[in-house]
Amino acid sequence: MRISSRSARKRRNVIVAVGAFMMLALLLLAVAANLTGLEISPAFAEETAAAASAEGESAYAPPPRLSAEDYPRVGNISSRAIVWLAAQLHLWFAAFVLAVPIFVFIIEAIGMYTRDERYDKMAYEFIKVSITAYSLTAILGGLLLFSLILFYPDLWGYLTTVFKDTMFYYALLFFAESAILYIYYYGWNWLQGDFRKWLHLTLGLMLNAVGTVLMFLANSWITFMMSPAGVDAAGVFSGDAWAAMHNHLWNPINIHRVVANVAFGGSIVGAYAAFKFLNATTPEEKAHYDWMGYNANFIAISALLPLPFAGYYLTAEIYAYSQQMGITLMGGVFAWLFIIQAVLIGSLFLSANYYLWCGMGRSDGAERYNKYVKWLALGIVGAFLVWFTPHTLVLTNAELKALGGPYHKILGPLGIMPAKNTAVNVMIVLTSLSFMYYRRSNKIATVSWVAIGNAAQIALFTAGLFNIFFLGIYHGYFTNTVYKVAASIPQVMTTLIIIVASMVLDRFIYRGAKEVAPLRWGRVPARAQYALFLLAVAFTWLMGLMGYIRSGIRQHWHVKDIMRDASVDAQTPTMGYAANMVSLGVIIFFVMVIFVFWLSQVSGKKSLAPGYWKAG
Amino acid sequence: MRNLAKTVFFSLLVILAFAGFANFVVPQLQPAAPPEDEVLDLSAMTMDQFVALGGRVVEGKGTCMLCHNEVGGRAPPLSETVAQIPVRLADARYEGSATDSASYLYESMLEPSAFVVAGFGKAGSGDTESPMPNVSGSSIGMSEAEILAVIAYLQDLGGEDISVEIPEDAGAAAEDEEEEDGEGREPFETVEEIIDEFTCGACHMVAGEEGDLGPNLNAIGGSRAHDYLRRAILDPNADIAEGFEADLMPDDYGEQMFASELEMLIDFLAGLQGEGSEP
Numbered sequence: 001m002r003i004s005s006r007s008a009r010k011r012r013n014v015i016v017a018v019g020a021f022m023m024l025a026l027l028l029l030a031v032a033a034n035l036t037g038l039e040i041s042p043a044f045a046e047e048t049a050a051a052a053s054a055e056g057e058s059a060y061a062p063p064p065r066l067s068a069e070d071y072p073r074v075g076n077i078s079s080r081a082i083v084w085l086a087a088q089l090h091l092w093f094a095a096f097v098l099a100v101p102i103f104v105f106i107i108e109a110i111g112m113y114t115r116d117e118r119y120d121k122m123a124y125e126f127i128k129v130s131i132t133a134y135s136l137t138a139i140l141g142g143l144l145l146f147s148l149i150l151f152y153p154d155l156w157g158y159l160t161t162v163f164k165d166t167m168f169y170y171a172l173l174f175f176a177e178s179a180i181l182y183i184y185y186y187g188w189n190w191l192q193g194d195f196r197k198w199l200h201l202t203l204g205l206m207l208n209a210v211g212t213v214l215m216f217l218a219n220s221w222i223t224f225m226m227s228p229a230g231v232d233a234a235g236v237f238s239g240d241a242w243a244a245m246h247n248h249l250w251n252p253i254n255i256h257r258v259v260a261n262v263a264f265g266g267s268i269v270g271a272y273a274a275f276k277f278l279n280a281t282t283p284e285e286k287a288h289y290d291w292m293g294y295n296a297n298f299i300a301i302s303a304l305l306p307l308p309f310a311g312y313y314l315t316a317e318i319y320a321y322s323q324q325m326g327i328t329l330m331g332g333v334f335a336w337l338f339i340i341q342a343v344l345i346g347s348l349f350l351s352a353n354y355y356l357w358c359g360m361g362r363s364d365g366a367e368r369y370n371k372y373v374k375w376l377a378l379g380i381v382g383a384f385l386v387w388f389t390p391h392t393l394v395l396t397n398a399e400l401k402a403l404g405g406p407y408h409k410i411l412g413p414l415g416i417m418p419a420k421n422t423a424v425n426v427m428i429v430l431t432s433l434s435f436m437y438y439r440r441s442n443k444i445a446t447v448s449w450v451a452i453g454n455a456a457q458i459a460l461f462t463a464g465l466f467n468i469f470f471l472g473i474y475h476g477y478f479t480n481t482v483y484k485v486a487a488s489i490p491q492v493m494t495t496l497i498i499i500v501a502s503m504v505l506d507r508f509i510y511r512g513a514k515e516v517a518p519l520r521w522g523r524v525p526a527r528a529q530y531a532l533f534l535l536a537v538a539f540t541w542l543m544g545l546m547g548y549i550r551s552g553i554r555q556h557w558h559v560k561d562i563m564r565d566a567s568v569d570a571q572t573p574t575m576g577y578a579a580n581m582v583s584l585g586v587i588i589f590f591v592m593v594i595f596v597f598w599l600s601q602v603s604g605k606k607s608l609a610p611g612y613w614k615a616g
Numbered sequence: 617m618r619n620l621a622k623t624v625f626f627s628l629l630v631i632l633a634f635a636g637f638a639n640f641v642v643p644q645l646q647p648a649a650p651p652e653d654e655v656l657d658l659s660a661m662t663m664d665q666f667v668a669l670g671g672r673v674v675e676g677k678g679t680c681m682l683c684h685n686e687v688g689g690r691a692p693p694l695s696e697t698v699a700q701i702p703v704r705l706a707d708a709r710y711e712g713s714a715t716d717s718a719s720y721l722y723e724s725m726l727e728p729s730a731f732v733v734a735g736f737g738k739a740g741s742g743d744t745e746s747p748m749p750n751v752s753g754s755s756i757g758m759s760e761a762e763i764l765a766v767i768a769y770l771q772d773l774g775g776e777d778i779s780v781e782i783p784e785d786a787g788a789a790a791e792d793e794e795e796e797d798g799e800g801r802e803p804f805e806t807v808e809e810i811i812d813e814f815t816c817g818a819c820h821m822v823a824g825e826e827g828d829l830g831p832n833l834n835a836i837g838g839s840r841a842h843d844y845l846r847r848a849i850l851d852p853n854a855d856i857a858e859g860f861e862a863d864l865m866p867d868d869y870g871e872q873m874f875a876s877e878l879e880m881l882i883d884f885l886a887g888l889q890g891e892g893s894e895p
């Protein structure tokens with residue numbers, strides 16, 4: 001920052017302090033409002049329960065036992081398909097509109113820190129895309145509600161007895177979210193300049209606080225259906241809304257979703273930038289959208305890297321909640337789902353890396369590194385193949401017979417968990433290496449100890465990879481079952497240490513570095529843009545697939561072990577059917593997304609119609 | 617426009633590739649159908665058939681093989697269980713109340729944590745908590761007769777003499793259960809059938825019946841609303857009508873009735889405003 005006079009610096013400090021204080025105060029207020037909200041609700045529920053029993057009534061009914069006739073049907077339409085699509089589309093859009101403000105907030109803050117207006121422009125453009133998507137989210141939410149009430153009235157009725165209070169808060173938060181979002185967006189150009197910019201950033205923070213709580217509430221409903229709490233064995237609600245919300249799988253899903261949403265949101269705005277890039281006519285436009293696509297990809301990968309860990313944590317918690325559910329998830333028929341998941345995640349890693357490698361062409365200095373790229377590619381593909389190797393499949397007897405044996409025929413030993421953990425960690429480490437080459441591509445280090453620094457980097461990566469392999473092989477093949485998973489935590493730690501240490505080290509090596517050749521934004525091949533499309537489509541498809549397994553592991557229950565699904569659709573569908581539903585959903589989603597992109601484009605256009613308006 | 621067409625085409629191709637992979641590369645296994653209760657006619661069953669019933673439960677409804685299989689190593693194999701029982705009962709850690717093979721098996725299924733085989737406890741519980749669910753609980757939902765059949769099957773599997781008997785009056789009991797259960801039957805069409813079937817008239821004056829253990833319901837709709845009636849039926853002890861005893865009215869109608877029956881019944885009761893008892 002270039003602050004010239006002392007008084008200007010002083011004034012800035014005051015503003016920073018005031019701004020920080022306001023943000024903190026608002027954050028605390030938001031937290032306090034939520035906490036009291038949560039604490040009030042059980043107390044409030046107790047009061048109503050007490051009031052009810054004073055009148056000689058108890059407050060809650062157990063879920064009814066259903067038969068196929070209790071599910072209204074409309075013609076021959078599959079109710080499950082309708083609710084499935086409505087829920088999934090709502091989830092996609094909601095994930096998008098909740099994720100965008102997270103990174104818009106960060107980008108805006110970066111812009112304020114660096115005083116580089118490009119960041120502010122980009123943040124504004126991102127939020128502009130999400131505004132139209134926001135209305136679509138609400139419409140799809142309404143559609144979901146409508147189809148649930150229409151097709152699954154008893155399930156809806158039961159969920160409302162448990163979640164009446166949280167649904168009320170959900171609605172309130174939704175209004176708050178809308179209000180803040182509109183001020184945030186429409187006030188963007190108005191709230192510029194020292195103090196106002198802080199105010200605007202504070203709004204962004206509030207937007208995120210409200211949005212996150214909003215999502216956590218909705219998450220509690222679906223996790224209640226998987227791991228019910230706050231109800232007795234017959235499903236009679238105790239009146240404690242917090243206990244029902246704070247069920248076993250709530251936090252694991254909260255964490256996995258926040259991270260996955262950011263990655264997903266990044267990939268969608270990446271597709272937006274790619275599309276704009278392909279259609280750009282001037283070099284400036286090309287440069288702008290190239291830069292935007294790069295940042296979107298950066299956001300997507302940064303959130304992608306920790307996702308596997310969040311996923312394994314979620315799995316561990318599912319096992320801890322119910323071993324039956326855990327085995328249903330990872331063994332049996334769903335084991336094959338994780339093969340598909342591996343293909344999708346492999347596509348994500350490969351396309352993100354490919355985009356980075358293409359981007360190295362932006363600087364002539366990158367030629368120095370081109371020779372390493374093929375090795376990186378080879379390593380990532382190799383790791384991907386190991387990950388892709390099927391697990392040992394734990395099956396029911398009937399499934400065993402259908403398959404002809406418990407082990408997949410190929411490569412039994414590579415299918416076990418430690419091998420997969422090793423592969424994931426290798427993939428992540430290699431991706432971070434791609435990033436490092438990319439960052440170095442237009443620079444030459446000038447510090448005197450470059451050689452030592454580079455040797456240290458090489459040593460770091462080699463030792464780290466060696467450690468990851470050693471842990472995987474030792475625990476995977478030379479210890480008994482109980483210790484097999486013991487490798488995963490030290491492996492993850494190694495990976496994290498490599499990433500952080502190599503970044504810090506490079507920062508020092510490249511302090512005051514010379515530019516070999518400037519980064520020429522816009523100089524990137526069109527096929528790199530297709531990598532961004534692949535990223536977005538694969539992410540969307542992956543989300544849909546995981547939605548299927550999340551519901552699928554409840555099997556024939558609406559609410560696991562408490563409310564049975566007696567509809568004609570109670571049986572879990574096959575992978576192929578699910579894949580087709582997901583594909584249909586993805587297609588509808590992208591049609592709507594293209595509509596959103598198009599709207600944000602026309603809103604900036606102005607047609608001149610000479611002679612139309614009467615001369616004033 | 618050309619770019620739009622190109623990107624749309626590319627995206628469709630990607631979607632098609634994923635869908636194709638999931639449809640044609642991955643084997644299409646049909647996940648198990650929701651378990652259905654078998655109609656049991658135990659009175660006419662031989663021991664062999666009883667053992668076979670146990671086998672079906674173990675492989676199907678009981679979901680036992682999910683954990684008790686050789687591949688996963690998540691639970692001890694059931695084929696060796698019976699041989700191990702003397703060892704279990706002699707174990708210093710054993711504090712359950714079983715004395716022989718049948719009672720040990722029974723206890724293992726209904727109170728899995730009574731004794732946890734070393735190395736198989738829930739992570740972190742130090743083998744005090746079993747990951748196995750109570751098989752009569754709602755996640756598996758086995759009936760008494762099915763549990764006995766599984767014991768017979770396991771004893772047979774282990775080459776031991778079968779020490780359980782086919783439940784005496786279980787023939788009748790199981791059929792009753794089947795009927796009450798709501799699952800083996802179609803929902804009733806009229807209120808009269810419902811009141812008749814669930815014997816409300818044994819205790820209440822309603823629909824022409826003259827029971828007197830519970831309140832007269834012929835004018836109940838005049839003083840009580842839908843919500844109250846629903847609770848009174850699903851959870852009778854929530855509010856006790858004045859002058860009557862608690863714990864008398866069955867509290868499991870919620871499990872026996874279909875939702876449609878319950879609603880019909882409540883509508884009917886709410887419509888009873890007095891005078892003539894028939895609506």
Ligand code: HEM
Pocket residue numbers: 091095253256257260261264304307308309310311312314315345539542543544546547549550
């Ligand atoms: C690189 C690794 C992973 C990636 C990129 C990934 C990505 C995703 C994404 C995008 C979603 C949708 C999130 C949403 O609905 O907002 C999701 C959900 C889910 N993931 Fe993962 N995941 C990964 C690892 C795992 C692992 C290892 C598991 C467990 C075996 C797992 C289990 C699930 C489940 C059950 C859901 C559904 C929960 C929900 O709807 O929120 N994930 N994942």
